Amino acid sequence: MTGALADALIAASLLARSPAALGGLCLRGGGPARDVVLDALHNLLPDPTPFRRLPGHIDDDRLSGGTDIAASLAAGTVVLQRGLLQDVRGGVLVVPMAERLRSDIAGRVAQAMDDGQGFVLVLLDDGTEADERPPPALMERITFDLRLDSVRAADLAVVLPDRVEPLASPSLDQEVLKALATIAEALGVTSMRPLLQAAAAACAHAALAGRGSTEMADVEAAARLVLASRATRLPPDPEAPPPAPPEDEAQESESHDDPEDGESLPELPEDLLIEAARAAIPPDVLNLIASGRATRSAHGGGAGRRARSGLRGKSLGARPGMPGGGARLALVDTLRAAIPWQPLRQREPVPIGAGPIRFRRDDLRVRRFEERSATVTVFSVDASGSAALSRLAEAKGAVELILAQAYVKRSEVALVAFRGEGAELLLPPTRSLTRAKRALGALPGGGGTPLADGIAMARQVADAVAARGRTPMLVFLTDGSANIAADRSRGRARAQDDAQRAARALAAAGYDAVVIDISPRPRPEAARLAQAMRARYLPLPLADAKALKTAVSLVSTPERTPSRPGA
Known part of the structure; x- marks a missing residue:
């Protein structure tokens, strides 16, 4: 059995033993x-x-309960129906494709968990991108976030854990709690909720x-499975020497370490536990840490801005x-x-033309939809200078790779090149791979660096x-040197x-770059230059087309600014 599947089965056993304290788990990928x-989990629960x-x-x-329309019309009085959250009390609520769950539904499920309605939440995450995650409101209320992508077919023939009668909750040693807090601080986990869950x-x-x-x-398992x-x-690197304490603190510590006072309590191997937790960090989390975006997001990467619509899009309910x-x-x-x-x-009194159901203006509801641009x-x-050939080769490859996903992500690509005396729009916004290849094949190189014109043309x-x-997303490939x-x-x-002036004007326009x-x-x-245009700065001196495409995908999640209700 692989480590991923073994950890998931351990998490299921822990969850069945303490469902109220642990809340639930998220399973990413895995299939069978x-x-x-x-x-x-089903076998472990009573x-x-x-x-x-x-x-x-x-x-x-249907989720929270409400009026049964058909029964109320037939009975002539209000007939209430139970909701799914009442039906699942004391059981398990499984959320398929949780990365696409609407925020309003996620909020109601989170509120039900906070109200103590007593169910275990299992989120099934089928997202393929690093930023496609279930809503944070649910992720912070469950304890385990596990990946099953590495599980092979040969590892599926496992013996399921046996059901064990619940035992009394063991005592939590203060040294254990201190060790968990030290691990959480080393990993940059600042919230108290994950520490309590661990x-x-x-x-x-x-x-x-x-x-x-x-x-x-138990600490090692909690650090690996939770933190x-x-x-x-x-x-931090354990091999790096710790900073030397001030002389007065050193003298004070020496006075407390008097051998006549007897031996001190043995210290917990926190360095070993931190290293074990470091080895258990999932690869996608490592990539997000490396890119400076370790905070999880519930929105898909590269998606356009949200806009309220009355005609089409994802339903947001009525108002x-x-x-x-x-x-x-x-x-x-x-x-x-x-x-x-x-x-x-x-x-x-019966008004003229009144039907069996009498409406008022306040009863009217209209549909709401949300669509992404x-x-x-x-x-x-930057197509200037002697290094233009390598730069253009990277840009050509990245444009082609991004266009390959255009139909999936509803994205388009445009290309501006600046060299010689000015900038030129070589490829207007398009989703056509053939048109892009034709324009990229004729892309010239060499000459001066009119960086200001390149920024102005991109704007x-x-x-x-x-x-x-x-929704525009601007990507500048340049060394920042203009002549x-x-x-x-x-x-x-x-x-x-x-x-610099053109960069500040671009920052004032508010575009993501x-x-x-x-x-x-x-x-x-x-x-x-990046600081002036309030853009992300990414040094990538040894990039190929694939690395460049990955870098653009990691930073191309624009802020979402929903319009006012009713807009």
């Missing part, structure tokens, strides 16, 4: 291995434990082993409002709002993209000033 873990799946299209009344996991692990108190084996997946930084102007009537929600008032309204990645490439393209309701000013005159000092330093060694000019 995921079914093995779910079967193990009979009969309800297992329910959360449909992706569920509405508020402590609960350590107690459950001790109970699973039949111990009355926690030991170092490693939440790391936001790598622990009070008048139909018209692009807003459509939500009939079922309107009936649901009007039915509770019918007993009172039936006593009023298409994204356009605008490459602005013009971004303005045109934004005017069509799309052609905005007025076509030569001179490094003036050219650098013009480039990244500056990729492709010089052989990182240059301060490129870093200053």
Whole structure:
């Protein structure tokens, strides 16, 4: 059995032993291995434990309970129906494709968990990108976040753990809690919730082993299963010498270490535990730490900005409002709002033309949808100088790789090249791979570096993209060194000033951007350019097309700014 599957089965055993304290788990990928873990959890829980799946299209009344429209119309009075959250009380709620769960549904599930409705939450994450994760509101309420991608078919023939009667919760030693806090601090876990979850996991692990108190084996398991997946930084190198304490503190510590006082308590092997937690950090978390984006996000990478719509997109439920102007009537929600008032309204005088159900203006509900705008990645490439050939080869390969995913991510690509006396739009926004290859094949190189013109041209393209309701993402491939000013005159000092001015104008426009330093060694000019345009700075001197495409994907998640309700 692989380590990933073994850890998942251990997590299922701990969860079955302490469901209220541990909350649930998230299983990423795995296919048949995921079914093995779910079967193990089902066998470990007492009979009969309800297992329910959360449909992706569920509405508020089916989730939380509400008015049964058909029964109420037939009975002439309000008939309430139970919701899924009431049906799953004391059981397990499984959420398939949790990375696509709507934020309003996630909020209601999180509220139910906080209210103590007593169910175990299992999130099934099928996201393929690092940023495609379940909603943070649910991830922070469950203890385990496990990957099953590395499980092989030969490892699936496992013996499921046996059901064990719950034992009394073992005591948590203060040294164990201190060790967990030290590990959490080393991994950059600043929230108290994961630390409390790790402590609960350590107690459950001790109970699973039949111990009355926690030991170092329980701490190691809690650090591996709970804290490693939440790391936001790598622990410090244990081989680096610690800083020397001040002389007064050193003298004070020497006075306390008097051998006449007897031997001190043995210290826990925290360095070994930190190294074990470091080795258990998932690869995707390591990549996010390396890119400076270890904080998880629930949105898919490279997706466009969200915009409210009354006609199409993902349903957000209904809201009070008048139909018209692009807003459509939500009939079922309107009936649901009007039915509770019918007993009172039936006593009023019957207006002319009134039907069996009497509506008021406040009962009307209209549909709400949310759609994402298409994204356009605008490459602005420095095609000047002797290194142009290698830079252009990288840009060509990255553009082709990104275009290969264009239809999946609703993204387009544009290409601006600046060289000689100015900048030129070589490839307008397109999703056509054939057109891109044709334009890239004719991309020239050599000459001066009109960096200011390149930034200005990229901004013009971004303005045109934004005017069509799309989301621009600007990527500059340059070393930041300019020698052609905005007025076509030569001179490094003036050219650098013009480039800084153009960068500040781009920052004022509010576009998301990244500056990729492709010089052989990182240059301060490129870093200053990124700072001026409030963009991410990424030194990538030895990039190939695949590395460049990966870098752009990691930084191309623009901020989401939903419009006001009803817009």
